[in-house]
Amino acid sequence: AQKITQTQPGMFVQEKEAVTLDCTYDTSDPSYGLFWYKQPSSGEMIFLIYQGSYDQQNATEGRYSLNFQKARKSANLVISASQLGDSAMYFCAMRQFTTSGTYKYIFGTGTRLKVLA
Amino acid sequence: KAGVTQTPRYLIKTRGQQVTLSCSPISGHRSVSWYQQTPGQGLQFLFEYFSETQRNKGNFPGRFSGRQFSNSRSEMNVSTLELGDSALYLCASSLGQYNEKLFFGSGTQLSVL
Numbered sequence: 001a002q003k004i005t006q007t008q009p010g011m012f013v014q015e016k017e018a019v020t021l022d023c024t025y026d027t028s029d030p031s032y033g034l035f036w037y038k039q040p041s042s043g044e045m046i047f048l049i050y051q052g053s054y055d056q057q058n059a060t061e062g063r064y065s066l067n068f069q070k071a072r073k074s075a076n077l078v079i080s081a082s083q084l085g086d087s088a089m090y091f092c093a094m095r096q097f098t099t100s101g102t103y104k105y106i107f108g109t110g111t112r113l114k115v116l117a
Numbered sequence: 118k119a120g121v122t123q124t125p126r127y128l129i130k131t132r133g134q135q136v137t138l139s140c141s142p143i144s145g146h147r148s149v150s151w152y153q154q155t156p157g158q159g160l161q162f163l164f165e166y167f168s169e170t171q172r173n174k175g176n177f178p179g180r181f182s183g184r185q186f187s188n189s190r191s192e193m194n195v196s197t198l199e200l201g202d203s204a205l206y207l208c209a210s211s212l213g214q215y216n217e218k219l220f221f222g223s224g225t226q227l228s229v230l
Contacts, residue, residue, distance in 0.1 A: 035218060043205060045221035091160065104150070104173045105219065107160035 002027045002096045006108035013082045014116050020067070021077040021111045023092030033095040034075040036066065039110070040088040048090075051075060082115045089113075119144065121210050121222035129228045135196040138225045142189050142210030148172075149191040150219070151183060154205040163206075166191055167213045195227075203229045 003026040013019035025034065036048040051059045051066045059066040067076040079086055092108040122141040130136050142149050150165035150173075162175035166185035183193040189210075195202055205226050209219035 037219075037221075043207075043224040043226070045207065045209070045219070047218040047220070050218060093160075098173055100173070102165075102167075102172045104162055104165060104175075106162065107152075109159040 002106055004092050004094050004106055004108035006092055006111050008111045010112045012114050012116055016081055018080045019082055021090050023075045025073050025094050029097055035093040036077045037091045038088045084115050087115045121208060121220050123208050123222035123225050127226050130198050131230050132198055134198050137192055137194045138206055140191045140208030143220055146210035146212055147189055148211045148213035149185055150209050151193050152207045154207055198229045200229050203227060
């Protein structure tokens with residue numbers, strides 16, 4: 001069954017340093033999409049970055065990059081130059097096709113990141 | 118462009134009651150999906166609506182239902198509330214096409230006493 005696993009329930013990072021949040025996934029579909037979302041204390045989920053299963057290069061969006069290792073089924077998020085405002089919950093998600101030909105998302109359990117001044 | 122709007126922001130109910138939550142998607146978005154978020158289970162998919170039709174459904178009991186109106190606004194209803202229904206309910210909208218990101222609202226925090 002399709003599944004997303006985030007093994008780090010919580011992490012600390014010093015301001016201005018880089019941090020990697022782990023995500024592994026399990027799917028038998030050759031075509032899928034991987035997403036990272038940030039959820040600050042306000043509750044709203046904010047899109048960060050997207051990687052398609054056929055994309056040859058790792059996705060980057062500003063200070064965010066996705067370390068995509070397809071053979072290992074991992075899609076780790078790297079945040080460079082951490083800022084205090086990066087303190088939040090981070091979710092990895094995968095878009096999967098359903099038997100009805102449509103799609104839905106599954107989410108990991110999240111990693112709570114705390115950036116220290 | 119206005120974002121996804123969910124109302125109410127907070128709700129307190131007692132067991133056995135029913136509740137209706139509302140979601141207004143971004144203008145032009147035809148897909149609305151609902152998620153239940155709890156500390157123990159993370160985000161669990163409830164259902165997705167596209168052009169007034171339920172396109173997908175998660176593994177929730179029949180007490181959870183939803184609908185979408187012609188203007189793409191969506192409501193979800195939970196009947197006969199249980200303590201375990203206490204959660205943050207998130208609504209997300211998108212155009213409804215493949216490989217696109219979801220836009221989320223701030224959620225409705227439901228507490229069942």
